[in-house]
Amino acid sequence: MRQATADLFRSLAIQRRVVFALFMRETMTRYGRHNIGFLWLFVEPMIFTLGITFLWTAMKSVHGSDLPITPFALTGYSAVLLWRNMPARTIGAIPPNLSLMYHRNVRVMDIYIARLLLEAVGATMSFVLLGVLFIFLGMIDPPEDLLKVAGGWLLLAYNGISMALMIGTLSERSELVDKIWHPLAYLIFPLSGAAFIVEALPHDAQQAVLYIPMVHGLEYLREGFFGSKFHPVYDLSYMILVATGMLLIGLVQMRTVARLVVPE
Amino acid sequence: MNAPAVALEAPPSEQRGIFLHNVSKVYPTQHSTVKIFDHVDLDIRYGEKLGVLGRNGAGKSTLMRLISGSELPTGGVVDRRMSTSWPLALGGGFQGSLTGMDNIRFISRVYDLDLEAAVAFVEEFTELGRYLREPVKIYSNGMRARLAFAISMVVEFDCFLIDEVIAVGDQRFREKCQAELFERRGDRAMVIISHDAEFVKHYCERAVVIHDKTVRHFPSVMEAYDFYLEHIA
Numbered sequence: 001m002r003q004a005t006a007d008l009f010r011s012l013a014i015q016r017r018v019v020f021a022l023f024m025r026e027t028m029t030r031y032g033r034h035n036i037g038f039l040w041l042f043v044e045p046m047i048f049t050l051g052i053t054f055l056w057t058a059m060k061s062v063h064g065s066d067l068p069i070t071p072f073a074l075t076g077y078s079a080v081l082l083w084r085n086m087p088a089r090t091i092g093a094i095p096p097n098l099s100l101m102y103h104r105n106v107r108v109m110d111i112y113i114a115r116l117l118l119e120a121v122g123a124t125m126s127f128v129l130l131g132v133l134f135i136f137l138g139m140i141d142p143p144e145d146l147l148k149v150a151g152g153w154l155l156l157a158y159n160g161i162s163m164a165l166m167i168g169t170l171s172e173r174s175e176l177v178d179k180i181w182h183p184l185a186y187l188i189f190p191l192s193g194a195a196f197i198v199e200a201l202p203h204d205a206q207q208a209v210l211y212i213p214m215v216h217g218l219e220y221l222r223e224g225f226f227g228s229k230f231h232p233v234y235d236l237s238y239m240i241l242v243a244t245g246m247l248l249i250g251l252v253q254m255r256t257v258a259r260l261v262v263p264e
Numbered sequence: 265m266n267a268p269a270v271a272l273e274a275p276p277s278e279q280r281g282i283f284l285h286n287v288s289k290v291y292p293t294q295h296s297t298v299k300i301f302d303h304v305d306l307d308i309r310y311g312e313k314l315g316v317l318g319r320n321g322a323g324k325s326t327l328m329r330l331i332s333g334s335e336l337p338t339g340g341v342v343d344r345r346m347s348t349s350w351p352l353a354l355g356g357g358f359q360g361s362l363t364g365m366d367n368i369r370f371i372s373r374v375y376d377l378d379l380e381a382a383v384a385f386v387e388e389f390t391e392l393g394r395y396l397r398e399p400v401k402i403y404s405n406g407m408r409a410r411l412a413f414a415i416s417m418v419v420e421f422d423c424f425l426i427d428e429v430i431a432v433g434d435q436r437f438r439e440k441c442q443a444e445l446f447e448r449r450g451d452r453a454m455v456i457i458s459h460d461a462e463f464v465k466h467y468c469e470r471a472v473v474i475h476d477k478t479v480r481h482f483p484s485v486m487e488a489y490d491f492y493l494e495h496i497a
């Protein structure tokens with residue numbers, strides 16, 4: 001038993017090292033040392049989010065309610081970063097890294113973890129920095145319930161990671177996954193809750209969008225931000241159930257992918 | 265689970281080795297499957313130098329990958345009781361946009377090495393100078409080979425897999441590589457793939473021939489070569 005525990009800890013230490021090595025390697029490969037280098041990690045999503053926020057604020061595109069448009073756009077678009085970019089990074093993640101599989105301690109799982117971690121760090125920094133900046137400039141009020149904001153964010157990240165693992169591992173089995181994911185991501189975007197609150201939709205439409213797990217997490221996140229301004233609709237247990245289901249599919253697929261991997 | 269690359273509590277050297285029992289390997293192809301190995305048994309013990317002969321496409325590289333553990337067998341068992349290098353001479357693993365230094369850092373992190381010592385060794389061995397801080401994509405083939413070889417020498421493996429390595433670089437660099445590998449690390453196990461008969465005869469005590477989906481054993485390199493020339497080449 002003690003031996004098993006020692007082995008487990010040693011394996012964990014190795015995995016931590018490998019993931020860190022891959023994380024740094026990914027960062028350097030993607031952002032390099034030119035101009036602002038790794039700052040692009042969060043500057044890029046920040047530019048997107050800023051653009052969308054200003055666009056929506058300028059158009060006053062929300063339903064004529066007293067919904068605060070700036071935190072609405074900030075939360076909505078930041079949440080998109082968590083589910084849309086993660087699968088984009090896991091699809092086809094293995095082939096460019098095949099030569100690394102010669103290092104016995106580098107496993108398929110570690111490559112996915114490193115990439116998802118990088119994506120999560122970028123999206124989180126973008127969200128937090130913009131939030132702090134907007135509060136500092138007086139453009140938005142501080143969140144009403146910070147813990148709920150953090151909880152909602154973590155749930156959205158969990159959902160994004162699970163989805164990315166499922167889609168990423170499936171993409172190693174069939175090229176169709178990559179082809180289908182791109183149009184699908186466009187179609188899900190308007191349905192993901194980024195540009196609406198559930199309350200404002202007709203009843204039938206509410207029932208339909210509530211099948212999409214991200215909607216629940218985003219409603220919860222927004223409740224934490226400006227919950228007194230609207231009536232959030234969510235079922236967190238449903239969201240967790242769906243996300244966990246996707247995670248399990250991803251993990252099962254990963255075993256198959258790991259077996260099939262042939263280093264070049 | 266992950267196994268440590270450099271075993272923390274390495275077994276005594278006489279117990280170290282890699283043992284293939286009844287290993288088979290099948291690859292899927294577009295329409296069916298192709299069997300590369302069937303019933304392969306092979307023991308490689310610490311300190312042993314083993315030559316591997318075989319026609320192109322016979323499965324020499326697949327055997328290397330099975331030994332190194334980067335690929336799993338379809339059937340049978342690979343019992344690995346010593347740390348094994350990646351196949352040397354592969355200039356692979358280098359992302360063009362990364363610098364030589366980035367690659368050393370990566371290896372140091374993965375194998376938990378002292379970065380400064382690793383950098384010092386690679387600098388000295390490759391003589392790449394300031395190029396070490398430049399992206400690998402601007403390196404010449406020779407420079408890449410030097411970097412690849414030096415990086416594989418910073419990890420103290422029990423067993424080195426050598427895939428035609430000595431063919432790279434100029435005369436002086438080849439001699440340097442041979443000294444580093446066969447003199448300074450002469451106590452380790454080595455598995456050597458080469459078409460150069462003299463080279464294998466010079467360094468290996470024993471050789472196997474990959475033929476007809478299996479590994480044939482011979483008591484001496486000479487006999488292995490005779491068989492190879494007669495039946496295959």
